[in-house]
Amino acid sequence: MPHDVDLIILLAVGFGLALIFGYIAARLRLPPLIGYLFAGIIISPNTPGVVGDIHLANQLAELGVMFLMFGVGMHFSLKDLMLVRRIALPGAILQIAVATLLGIGVTMLWGWSFGSALVFGLSLSCASTVVLLKALGDRGLLDSVNGKIAVGWLLVEDLVMVLALVLLPATAVLLGGVSLNDDSGQNIWLTIGITLLKVAGFIAFMLIVGKRLVPLIMQFVARLGSRELFTLTVVAAAVSIAYGSYAIFGVSMALGAFFAGMVVKESDFSHRAEEETQPLREIFAILFFVSVGMLFDPRIIIEEPLHILAVVAIIMIGKTLAAMALVLFFRYPLNTALTVGASLAQIGEFSFILATLGVALKLLTLEAQNLILAGALISISLNSFIFTAVEPIQRWIRERSHLARLLERSGDPLAMLPDEVDQSNLRDQVVIVGYTPTGRHIADQLQAQNIKVVITDQNREVVENLREKGIAAVSGKPTDPNVLIQAHIMHARLLVLRTMDILDIHQIVNIAKQLNPQLQIIVGAESVEEAKVLREENIGQVYFAQEEMAKNITGDILTHIERVHQSSH
Numbered sequence: 001m002p003h004d005v006d007l008i009i010l011l012a013v014g015f016g017l018a019l020i021f022g023y024i025a026a027r028l029r030l031p032p033l034i035g036y037l038f039a040g041i042i043i044s045p046n047t048p049g050v051v052g053d054i055h056l057a058n059q060l061a062e063l064g065v066m067f068l069m070f071g072v073g074m075h076f077s078l079k080d081l082m083l084v085r086r087i088a089l090p091g092a093i094l095q096i097a098v099a100t101l102l103g104i105g106v107t108m109l110w111g112w113s114f115g116s117a118l119v120f121g122l123s124l125s126c127a128s129t130v131v132l133l134k135a136l137g138d139r140g141l142l143d144s145v146n147g148k149i150a151v152g153w154l155l156v157e158d159l160v161m162v163l164a165l166v167l168l169p170a171t172a173v174l175l176g177g178v179s180l181n182d183d184s185g186q187n188i189w190l191t192i193g194i195t196l197l198k199v200a201g202f203i204a205f206m207l208i209v210g211k212r213l214v215p216l217i218m219q220f221v222a223r224l225g226s227r228e229l230f231t232l233t234v235v236a237a238a239v240s241i242a243y244g245s246y247a248i249f250g251v252s253m254a255l256g257a258f259f260a261g262m263v264v265k266e267s268d269f270s271h272r273a274e275e276e277t278q279p280l281r282e283i284f285a286i287l288f289f290v291s292v293g294m295l296f297d298p299r300i301i302i303e304e305p306l307h308i309l310a311v312v313a314i315i316m317i318g319k320t321l322a323a324m325a326l327v328l329f330f331r332y333p334l335n336t337a338l339t340v341g342a343s344l345a346q347i348g349e350f351s352f353i354l355a356t357l358g359v360a361l362k363l364l365t366l367e368a369q370n371l372i373l374a375g376a377l378i379s380i381s382l383n384s385f386i387f388t389a390v391e392p393i394q395r396w397i398r399e400r401s402h403l404a405r406l407l408e409r410s411g412d413p414l415a416m417l418p419d420e421v422d423q424s425n426l427r428d429q430v431v432i433v434g435y436t437p438t439g440r441h442i443a444d445q446l447q448a449q450n451i452k453v454v455i456t457d458q459n460r461e462v463v464e465n466l467r468e469k470g471i472a473a474v475s476g477k478p479t480d481p482n483v484l485i486q487a488h489i490m491h492a493r494l495l496v497l498r499t500m501d502i503l504d505i506h507q508i509v510n511i512a513k514q515l516n517p518q519l520q521i522i523v524g525a526e527s528v529e530e531a532k533v534l535r536e537e538n539i540g541q542v543y544f545a546q547e548e549m550a551k552n553i554t555g556d557i558l559t560h561i562e563r564v565h566q567s568s569h
Contacts (some may be wrong), residue, residue, distance in 0.1 A: 006053040010043075010060075017042055022286075031131050033289050033348075034381055037373075040293020047298065057291035058557020061356075064288025066257040067281045068349055069240040072129055072158055074274050084152035086461050090328045095344070097124075098322040099125035102314045107368075110307070116173030116368060121360040122164055123372045124314050126157045128348020130285070135343065135387055145458035148214035149327075150343040165252050168357060170195035183288045202249040204316045206259045210241065214260075215267035222269055227276065234264060234273045236282060244445040253320040254353065269351055281500065293375065300370040309374035316382065319344045333477065338394055342386045346379040347372070427491045429454050433478045433508065434498035435462050438524065442496060444472070452532045454487045472552055479507045481515075490515045497525040499545075502533065 021035030021042075026236070045051050081088060086490030103121025104114070132154055133142070141147035173179050174188045214237050221233045238260045245256025264273050301308060316482055320341040327337040355372045429452035432439045443453050454472045466473035476483035478497075489495065489512050497505055505523060512519055521540030525531035531544040 007056055009521055010056050013043055014287065014395055015038060018290055030381055031134055031383075033130060033285075034377065036286050037293040037296070037377055039317075040154060040290040041296050041298060041432050042293075043290075044294040046296065051247055053295055056191075060284075060287045061291035062253070064284045064286075064291065065254055065349075065353055067243045067284040068130075068221070068288060069162075069254045069257035070242075070261040070264075071281050071285075072266050073258040075133075076158070076258075076262055081152045081155050082536050083454040083459065084149045084461060084480070085405055086464075087149060087327065087330045087332065088152035088156050091323070091340075093160065094326055095153075095323045095394045096122075096125040096157060096160055096542065099138045099314060099319040102532035103320045106310050106314065112368075113176050115172075115177055115363050116358075118175065119168070119354060119363045120368055120372070122161075123351040123354045123358070124347060124375065125319065126161050126348075126350045126354075126358055127154055127344045128350075128376075128380065129154055129158065131346050131348050131376065132343050135383060139387065141339065141394075149332070150340050153323075153340060153344070156349065161354065162255055162258055164354065165254055165357065166195065167192065168354075169361065172361040172363060175359040177358075177362055181359075192279050195274070199255070200248045202245050202251050202255070203259070206241075206263060206464050210259065210263045211266055214241075214263045215269075218264070218267050218269050218273065222455065224308070230269075231280075236276050237264060238277075243291045248273075253375070280337070288349070288352075290566065295356075295369060296373040296377075297366070298372050300367065300374055300548060304367070304371065308378070309376045309460060311371050312378050313348055315375050315379045316345045317385070320386075321548060334335055334397060335390075335394060335477075338390045342383070345386050346383045347376045351376055356495045360401060366474075377435075380434065420525055427488075428452065428490065428493045429472075429491070430494045431484070431487045431492045432457065432491055433457075433502070435459075435466065435473075436498050439496070439498055447471075454492075456487055479504055479511070481511050484508070484515060489519065492516060492519060494520045494522065495540075497521065499526045500525075505534070505539070515536050 007481050019041035021038045022032035023035070025032050025035035025038075037359075040057075041047060043051060045054060045520060094266070098122035100118070102554045103124045104117040107117040107120050113455070120448050136142045136147045136150060142151070145258075168177070170192045170467040171188070179191075217237070218233055219228070221230050238257055240259035242253040242256035245259070246253045264270060267273065269293045323344045323397055327340050330333070351372055355364060355369045357365065359369050430442075432443055432453060432455045435443070435455050437458045439455065443455060446453050452472075454474065455463075455466055456474045456476065456478050457466075458477055463473045463475040474483055474486045476486075478484065495508075495512050497508060509521060509523075512521070519561040523534055523540055525534055525542055525544045528544060528546075531542050534542045
């Protein structure tokens with residue numbers, strides 16, 4: 001077979017098997033990337049049958065890494081992270097430390113060097129963004145408080161891993177590995193200093209020049225009205241910045257692609273850029289996972305079953321329990337702890353990238369890489385079952401009062417109104433459930449009229465910020481009667497409910513009406529159909545945003561026509 005068709009063979013067989021195994025994984029309700037990894041295993045040199053070119057696969061994997069990191073950068077939201085920073089920042093860093101220490105402890109017992117143990121532990125500490133977003137999206141949790149905490153937590157993990165990818169080549173010699181550059185005789189601290197200066201220079205360049213230049217170019221191309229040119233602009237920005245970061249600043253292409261995604265996100269055309277490059281990013285992500293599968297040697301499962309069990313235990317038990325303990329320590333409810341724990345009970349793309357870099361730096365052996373790949377395959381496969389177990393575990397704990405008292409937020413100051421609020425004088429107030437932009441606007445307007453307001457929100461950081469401003473606020477899930485009791489719903493004149501699940505609306509209204517039969521209720525509906533159902537049930541005054549906007553626009557149009565009509569006469 002001529003050499004020049006190796007790429008075509010790899011793509012044809014790789015994509016074909018990825019499609020078949022991805023479909024099988026989806027039918028089994030597993031993430032399709034499990035199927036892509038299996039497709040790579042089938043065409044790997046370690047298994048019989050068709051063998052793909054591993055060198056070509058590695059180059060395609062590099063492209064896959066760049067587009068994966070570009071996607072991570074486009075999804076990175078500093079605003080979302082700031083909303084949950086008080087739990088996500090310390091929680092993620094402490095959880096990474098715990099998982100890394102567990103990995104170091106176990107591998108040192110196996111007789112590994114400290115450098116190998118450190119890289120191995122770091123590889124087990126970071127969950128997969130792809131798996132997490134899919135799992136939360138499938139369960140409708142992405143926009144929930146629990147989902148935002150899990151995503152914010154993972155964003156911090158991603159940043160830590162990006163930093164590790166930057167620092168690892170500089171510290172490889174110190175850790176017992178080899179340098180990828182010709183600076184082996186250079187002082188190690190000087191190497192680290194130069195690396196950090198290069199990274200700082202690249203970040204400064206991207207924030208000062210890239211943040212302005214890339215959106216400007218996108219705006220210029222968008223005016224031409226050519227869809228393919230716009231897509232090409234975004235792809236060229238991703239690849240050029242990634243390569244430029246490596247060639248000019250000497251930092252990793254992964255970091256360059258990450259910042260390329262961040263600056264594209266700053267553009268007014270970010271949604272269009274994300275939508276139009278998504279198919280391409282997904283194709284290269286599939287190639288990345290196929291190439292990772294090609295590196296895996298299935299013999300490790302037979303040769304080192306106890307080592308694999310230890311790895312899976314660190315990922316799915318050690319890491320999960322550490323995350324849950326930290327969430328409970330920050331006084332979030334049990335449901336949040338279980339959701340975050342389930343979200344992080346797997347490893348993925350950053351683990352593969354770190355493992356590959358570790359092998360290149362001679363810090364990890366191929367056996368270590370195979371253990372990481374086996375841990376990823378097993379943990380991702382079982383992750384959906386862990387999510388399914390969240391509700392039964394929660395019920396089991398709550399049926400045992402001693403456990404529930406120990407784990408739930410007993411005596412939580414944010415679950416009660418603060419002492420500064422004169423509760424004896426708290427009458428005829430408006431209780432607002434959920435401090436959304438709409439809720440914020442309503443609260444500001446009411447307070448401007450000297451009308452008392454109490455706000456309930458599930459995000460503890462929102463409640464803390466409100467209390468710092470002197471606004472009465474209670475933390476907790478509004479379907480919990482204690483939350484409405486703490487908001488003094490029995491003395492309120494009005495309850496305002498944001499758009500939420502219709503079953504939750506019914507539950508909250510039933511609790512509120514039992515406590516205060518005279519209470520007036522205003523509800524925001526998510527859709528026309530939901531608004532119709534709620535109105536038929538006579539729950540209260542129901543508003544649907546698009547409907548109200550249409551009424552206001554129609555009113556303005558009629559007023560304008562009337563003025564024109566009067567002026568013409």
